[in-house]
Amino acid sequence: MLSSTELQPDFDALTGSGFLAQWNYPTPKDALPSEYGSVYNIRILVSSEAPVARGASLNGRDVYYNTVVGKQAVTHINQDGYSMNLIYRDPYYSGMLAQNATLAVKFAQAQAITQDTAIRNLLCTL
Numbered sequence: 024m025l026s027s028t029e030l031q032p033d034f035d036a037l038t039g040s041g042f043l044a045q046w047n048y049p050t051p052k053d054a055l056p057s058e059y060g061s062v063y064n065i066r067i068l069v070s071s072e073a074p075v076a077r078g079a080s081l082n083g084r085d086v087y088y089n090t091v092v093g094k095q096a097v098t099h100i101n102q103d104g105y106s107m108n109l110i111y112r113d114p115y116y117s118g119m120l121a122q123n124a125t126l127a128v129k130f131a132q133a134q135a136i137t138q139d140t141a142i143r144n145l146l147c148t149l
Contacts, residue, residue, distance in 0.1 A: 024065050024091045024145070027073040033149065034060055034067060065091060084148040093141030097134060105131035 026034075034042055044060040045051060059069045074088040112125035136142070 024089050025068050025070060025073050026059075026089045027075050027087050028069045028071050029075065029085075030087060030089075030147075030149075031059060031069060034062075037062065080148045082148070087147050087149075089145040089147065091143045091145055093138070096136060096138050096141035098137050100133045100135055102131040102133070 035044070038044065041062050042060055043062075045054045045058050047060075048054055055066070055068060057068045057070055059067045061067060073090075076086040076088070078084070079086040107128060107130040110125065110127040110129060114121040114124045
């Protein structure tokens with residue numbers, strides 16, 4: 024679930040009611056970099072970029088959009104017959120002053136939504 028960083032104190036208040044903070048995991052090193060904790064089988068990722076509708080509720084409160092994606096909702100597809108290319112261009116070839124080098128990776132892959140019913144947007148206010 025992707026949630027706003029503004030909800031972190033509210034998640035902390037759920038301790039004992041199913042919320043487990045990331046630093047209390049049996050192996051905290053397995054947590055994702057933005058992972059704040061989990062509620063049962065739902066991992067909570069926080070970001071300041073998560074959508075918030077300011078003053079959008081009937082009471083004038085902020086509405087937080089929490090996107091939940093089930094494990095079976097998306098997949099990663101590698102395309103056969105194409106391998107990864109590492110592209111490097113020396114600074115001499117990137118410009119007249121030879122100040123910038125180019126480093127890039129090119130590969131063929133795609134992400135696909137396999138089951139859109141496993142993607143939900145949970146709205147909440149505080």
